[in-house]
Amino acid sequence: MTITSHSSLTTHPPAKLNLFLELISKRSDGFHEIDTVMIPIDWCDKLSLSLSDGNAIELTVQMPEKSHAAAQPPGAELERVREENHQNPTSAAEDIPCDHRNLVYRALAQFKDRFEISSGFHCHLTKSIPAGAGLGGASSDAASALLLAAKLHKIAPTRPEMREIAANLGSDIPFFLGCPGKQTQDETRTTNGCRAARGTGRGEVIESVECPAIIDFVVIFPGIGLSTPAVYSASSVPSKRQESRPILQALRSGERDQIARLLVNRLQAPAKKLASGVLVALESLQHAGLLGSQMTGSGSACFGIAENQEQARSCAESLRQQLGPRFIIQAARSTEVPGMMY
Numbered sequence: 471m472t473i474t475s476h477s478s479l480t481t482h483p484p485a486k487l488n489l490f491l492e493l494i495s496k497r498s499d500g501f502h503e504i505d506t507v508m509i510p511i512d513w514c515d516k517l518s519l520s521l522s523d524g525n526a527i528e529l530t531v532q533m534p535e536k537s538h539a540a541a542q543p544p545g546a547e548l549e550r551v552r553e554e555n556h557q558n559p560t561s562a563a564e565d566i567p568c569d570h571r572n573l574v575y576r577a578l579a580q581f582k583d584r585f586e587i588s589s590g591f592h593c594h595l596t597k598s599i600p601a602g603a604g605l606g607g608a609s610s611d612a613a614s615a616l617l618l619a620a621k622l623h624k625i626a627p628t629r630p631e632m633r634e635i636a637a638n639l640g641s642d643i644p645f646f647l648g649c650p651g652k653q654t655q656d657e658t659r660t661t662n663g664c665r666a667a668r669g670t671g672r673g674e675v676i677e678s679v680e681c682p683a684i685i686d687f688v689v690i691f692p693g694i695g696l697s698t699p700a701v702y703s704a705s706s707v708p709s710k711r712q713e714s715r716p717i718l719q720a721l722r723s724g725e726r727d728q729i730a731r732l733l734v735n736r737l738q739a740p741a742k743k744l745a746s747g748v749l750v751a752l753e754s755l756q757h758a759g760l761l762g763s764q765m766t767g768s769g770s771a772c773f774g775i776a777e778n779q780e781q782a783r784s785c786a787e788s789l790r791q792q793l794g795p796r797f798i799i800q801a802a803r804s805t806e807v808p809g810m811m812y
Contacts, residue, residue: 479618479812483517483614483646484805484807486511486605488735491736491767492734507717507718511802513605513800515607519592521589528590531595573640577619605766627647633647643674663808668718681804687801689766698768717732738765750797751772755789761775
């Protein structure tokens, strides 16, 4: 298939939070069987995709400007985190590659191969979601690239090949394509919308979860990323596991207090040992008067559930003053995947 049109599409790939993450078993392929509950939030990157006359994939990445504001006088533990960040300056905002090492590039390459596309792509990615944070930014970017590519080539986003590509690339990517089996009347959507989901298998088997309420969060990235393999390697499968059913019921009823009480992340304990910034972020959220808090994914970002948007914004501003510029702090609201394209 060859298309020479220079039409372009843009979308805002959202981040996600893991409200629940339990380890079920260790798989023979080296991965873990997990049970997780995810919710997308409106902390987003920006991704634009257009067709090119050649057959190459061209990817450019724009990083956010770094803050040079002076830090607030820290306590002993906070001082240690800042020293870690100073010694590892690339861990907080490492330059993102623009070749086959980038998930967006690989997603487009596999899309071209699977659908026998001869035309090329030019993709521009503006990053806002931190890397190595457990927020799923790279996975969300890759899913958006797949959806935009399908739209440009008039390929139905619900084709099974799309989810096959996504699952092959990474465990979180199928979630950002939207939930299968849930229909929408909005013709501007690229696939079935999803406001919360349960992920099983490696996390790639997605089931839509009803979530009528908009939930407000405060998210803290402690300025240093964590390696997902390292966190999983330091973890252990529990002899008695937590069940996701209670938090699924709380999401359906929209009870924020109940959701906050049912937060679970089995990876949080090993992550705290690997990066003291996780501990600082969690303690800061716990002391901020939020309903409940925990780490997301394999870290290092942590979040707290707020009573409303006003509390989330006020708390985020207070924590920025308290923790200083090396900690990226965001007030966020639950949203829907996939993101709108325009």
